Every structure is written in structure tokens, then in C-alpha cells.
Amino acid sequence: MGDKVIWGLSEKGKFSVKSAYYADLETKNQKTGETSNGDQNERLWRKVWRLTNSGKVKQFLWEALNGILPTRSILFKRRIIDNSTCPVCNREEETDIHVLWDCPASVDVCGEDCSPVRKWGRNYADFTTLWSNLQSKLEEGKLHIVAEVLYDLWKRRNDMVFEGKFKGPCVLIQQAVQEVETVNVDASMDSKRGKVGIGVVVRDFRGEVHVVVAAPIQVIEDIKAVVHAQPGWSVTFKGRDGNRGAHAVAKLALSLSTECVWMEEVPTEVLPAVVSDLPSFVMSV
Incomplete structure (x- = not known):
């Protein structure tokens, strides 16, 4: 009897869109981890969409939390550019957590007197971990300010790269705070x-x-x-x-x-x- 191709993810061995969908869903659940982690992610997204910030800020957060901000690190891995160094500090690789939190220029902004995260540390592995911590520790008004600051940091970075403009830390934090x-x-x-x-x-x-x-x-x-x-x-x-x-x-x-x-x-x-x-x-x- 000759060999034949079968689809191992269905009882009859035949391919179906339904079986492929459930296989993909199971794979995603495995990457997410246990149910508690899945619930935690759902709570994170629920809080993001309930923020009183503008739609453009929420869209920015969605991109950052999904790891798709077009940082130099991402563009370098996709072979679009040949240099992954941060264009602001010219020291470290430009990842999302770097440009929004660890870059010295970002640290200066968050260190301003009226910043809700003035005394926070810089030891976060990725942006999702940082944002989860922000959501759990900050009240709604302060979280609104921080979301504005993060968006303005990314916008300032783009203004510098594409237009040669750069706002100082005092101007940027005041701009975010005045939104509230x-x-x-x-x-x-x-x-x-x-x-x-x-x-x-x-x-x-x-x-x-x-x-x-x-x-x-x-x-x-x-x-x-x-x-x-x-x-x-x-x-x-x-x-x-x-x-x-x-x-x-x-x-x-x-x-x-x-x-x-x-x-x-x-x-x-x-x-x-x-x-x-x-x-x-x-x-x-």
C-alpha cells in the first residue's frame, strides 16, 4: 500500500479551515502561557481601551505593546536599515523600551518635577512589563499623563529623525500634563x-x-x-x-x-x- 498525505489535526485526516483555526488558537494559547496570564493580558487591554487619552495615543500604545513600533532595532532585523543604534543618544540599540524609557533623553523627561514616574527605576525587560507595572501602580489621572508622555517621546524621536526638531524635557512634560x-x-x-x-x-x-x-x-x-x-x-x-x-x-x-x-x-x-x-x-x- 502506497504512502498518502493526511492532516494530523483532524479525526478523519482531512484538512479543514476549522481544524487549522483551532490549531493556531492552541499555539497562541501556549505562547501566552497559563490561563492566569491570559486573563492578565485581557485586563491589560481592557484598561488601555478605557483610558481617556485620544485615539492616536491608544493606537500608539497598541503598537508598542504588540512590539511593532518601527524602531531601528525592528527595521534592522527586517534588513530595511543597516544600523540599529538609537538616533537620539547614539549609544544603545533602539528598542521600544529604550526609546520610551531607558534612553538618557527619555530619563530626563520622566525625571521632571511634575512627572508621575520621577523616582521610578529603569530595570524593565520590555515595554509590556513596564506598562503592566504602570497600570497597577498609578491612578487614572497619572496614567493618562504617562501615556501622553510616552506618545510625545515617540513623536519627538520621529520629529528629530525626519525634521531635525527636538523638544526639551520641560516642554514635553508640561505639554503632556496640560492635557489633563x-x-x-x-x-x-x-x-x-x-x-x-x-x-x-x-x-x-x-x-x-x-x-x-x-x-x-x-x-x-x-x-x-x-x-x-x-x-x-x-x-x-x-x-x-x-x-x-x-x-x-x-x-x-x-x-x-x-x-x-x-x-x-x-x-x-x-x-x-x-x-x-x-x-x-x-x-x-
Whole structure:
């Protein structure tokens, strides 16, 4: 009897797309490791997509975590270029963890006073390990800043390579930090008069007030519309202890007949409450 070709991954020995799919899935699961590792990866990606950063930052993180950023190390291995040395420091091989974390130019940025990772070490084997650690140890606001910093580091690298431009560490970290703003909203009701007021306080990462709004209840629908129109924004509950400013503004709105807005200033009636919230907004570094 002559030899014949059989497909060893199906009971009948015949090839099928279904059997090939499950074979490929099993191989990927083996590379991932035990179920706990698979669950850990799923949690990592869930947190990435829930970040309030822009889509371009999330896309950058996806590429970095999948090891496909076009670093010189990757391009060298694909024989596209003949030199894998970092174009910024000209010392080490340019891997993703090097350009985003270990390069002296990156260390200078992360070492700035307002950086959430100013005192972090440099002993990470790869970017995925670093990012997993960042996710587990940083609160949402600080993780947002770090994601912006990492994206800006990669963009700065490309600007230098292709346009000869290079931003200093202070400029780059401030650019990332200024992306973060907090909006506090609260409502107050006068049951005797049947009136409801809403208060809004907008602060930067330092807790400094940018905008105060006191208005009748109708403005709630406008706020909902704005939030829904911004896919990168998220809404979270904040207890009264950290929301005194917005509550005071909402009570002020009860005495108003129309919406009032204060830019870069705080009405004297609510100033004590707004100041009392400040410690909860200042990010410790």
C-alpha cells in the first residue's frame, strides 16, 4: 500500500479551515502561557481601551505593546536599515523600551518635577512589563499623563529623525500634563421654591480653577450632549468631600435667574469651598 498525505489535526485526516483555526488558537494559547496570564493580558487591554487619552495615543500604545513600533532595532532585523543604534543618544540599540524609557533623553523627561514616574527605576525587560507595572501602580489621572508622555517621546524621536526638531524635557512634560483637566459637577435643590441649580468647576492638574459655571437645571442636557460628543471623556462619581466647590456653585445657582460663567476666577461666595477642595486635586509626585 502506497504512502498518502493526511492532516494530523483532524479525526478523519482531512484538512479543514476549522481544524487549522483551532490549531493556531492552541499555539497562541501556549505562547501566552497559563490561563492566569491570559486573563492578565485581557485586563491589560481592557484598561488601555478605557483610558481617556485620544485615539492616536491608544493606537500608539497598541503598537508598542504588540512590539511593532518601527524602531531601528525592528527595521534592522527586517534588513530595511543597516544600523540599529538609537538616533537620539547614539549609544544603545533602539528598542521600544529604550526609546520610551531607558534612553538618557527619555530619563530626563520622566525625571521632571511634575512627572508621575520621577523616582521610578529603569530595570524593565520590555515595554509590556513596564506598562503592566504602570497600570497597577498609578491612578487614572497619572496614567493618562504617562501615556501622553510616552506618545510625545515617540513623536519627538520621529520629529528629530525626519525634521531635525527636538523638544526639551520641560516642554514635553508640561505639554503632556496640560492635557489633563478635571470637571466637577453638582446640583442643589430648593424644594420650597421648586428650583434646581447646577454648579460646574473646571480645574487643571494642579487644582487651579479655569472655569466656574452656575446655571439652572436646563444646562444638564447640554452637559450630557457635550460628554457624549467626546469619546475620550469619562464620568466618575466623586464624594461630597472632594466636591464641595461644585456643590457651593450649585447652591449659588439657586439665586440666579440665568446662567453665569466665570473664566480664570472664582466668585467670592464659593471661594472658601473651592479652596477646601484643592488638596484632593493636586497630584503628588
